Amino acid sequence: MIEAINLKKVYRSRRGDRVAVDGISFSVREGEFFSFLGPNGAGKTTTIQMMVALLAPTSGEIIIDGLNVVTYPHQVRQRIGIIFQDPSLDDRLTAWENLEFHGRLYGIDSRTRDKRSNFLLDVMGISERRNDLVRTFSGGMKRRLEIARGLLHSPRLLILDEPTLGLDPHSRRSVWEYIHRVRRDVGMTVFLTTHYLEEADSSDRVAIMSSGKIVAQGTPDRLKKDLSSEMLSVETANPDALNAYLIAHYPSLQNQIRREGDGILLFPLPPGIDLSPWDLLRSIPLPIREASVRRPNLDDVFIYHTGSGLKNENADKRGER
């Protein structure tokens, strides 16, 4: 469905060039649920803009549903439904008018348009508000309307750029219910970028992007297993001493020990040693207040590959809105 080959985007300016996307390649199969993860500025949104022909790649190419995006922009756009990171509705129009205008811009005849609009508004639970101005809608309702709008022209590929950013947990859950249902029923390919790693957990494959490059790619399970079998979390009165001890005895842990909160160190079980996680903990000659062992999650994978957490950025972003 999506084929990106050495895709590169350089923003040129008088103050010098900035490489936003640095020669990435990836492919997404038909019907697949593919997630793009990365900190802000990693190049995710730039990649999406190239997919919908808003930006021309500096080099490399991107092919969607067998069509080169640069050569056939409109044919490609007709096949894509996109939910933008930021709101993109006309809030001076009613929900129904937003759908109607979208349908007309995508060349859908009025009968099909009405049938689909009715159905989608119903499914998204905003049927009774159809004739209200969008400016009176809550954030969750606006998002659901945007999803309805993105689906209206029956796209083959649904692009979701941070679809649940700024939504309360309840709205987030309902948004995902709808997306999963569309996937199940229609077999639509879904391309997601998100900050919420648990949302990416249910995807078929994940690509992690950092500074314009794809640094890891695979199924969530594979990526977690590649990182480590176990994650160890240790709380101690003297984290610096523990840190020094761990690096001295297990050099592979260099740059892999994370500090979480007061005196808590988090690190993967070093590869190639015979110890069980508990044996390793017992062998530490420093006083330990509390310790736990768990399976790695995507958060751990993400931090390992990008050297940064997402959690704080998340908080910042929500604060801005």
Added chain:
Amino acid sequence: MMEKDVSFKATLGGAPPILASPLKRDLMGIYTLWQRDVIRLWRDRIRLVGSFIQPLLFLFILGSGLSPRMGAMGIMRSGGPLGYQGFLFPGIVAMSVLFTASFAGVAIVWDREVGFLKEVLVAPLSRTAVVLGKIFGGATNSVVQGSLILLLFPLFHLHISPERLILAFLVMILIGLTQTSVGVLLGVRMTSSQGFMVLMNFVILPLFFLSGALYPLDRLPGWLSVASRVDPLSYGVDLLRWDLVGVHYHSLWTDLSSLFVFMGIMGVLSVVLFNKTD
């Protein structure tokens, strides 16, 4: 809610609709964007009334205040002398068209700010269609605004025949299209509406003051005469004044051809510039 007997598959499944011809798609897009602007104008009736005030102040206060002096100058027309209010009236009609038309530019900037522009830009639609839709929408708004002022003509003791009114309507369309193109041209590259407002002050007011809406264009100092000649609005005002009160300073041919040339240049520039963005 989720247990509907109609499924996603039945409603959304199947191949995507076959793309209509580019021309048909673009025409539909232009019509849709135009209709959106008209709906928004109708919803924003308050603004329509609000922008009614300014022209009235010009006509009643400035018009009355300057009337004794300007009237003494003796602006002549074929039927006899023309009072200053009568002289001013077409200029103020043109002014309200100009001010509203310039809003089409800020409307593009707003669309960018609230994100709706993205929705339009990722639609299978040429950028030319987007610009044209915006120009037609803005021009419609400005002609509606101008018509509201135009219909006040009996208050100023003017006698205008229905045919003249229809002709004035056509002239306003021409002015509206030209000035909306100017607005859109300025709005296409702007990303903040505050910035646009500042820029507009540097553009709209000179366009208005140089247009001859407030004073006769003959016997102007040299530099002013030159400046007014490059102001597209001066030809629109001239045409409107010829139609409504029978006074004009350029030949009709000059007026019409200048307006069309300006409109063409501005329209083409907007399209070219818009195609380059992002």
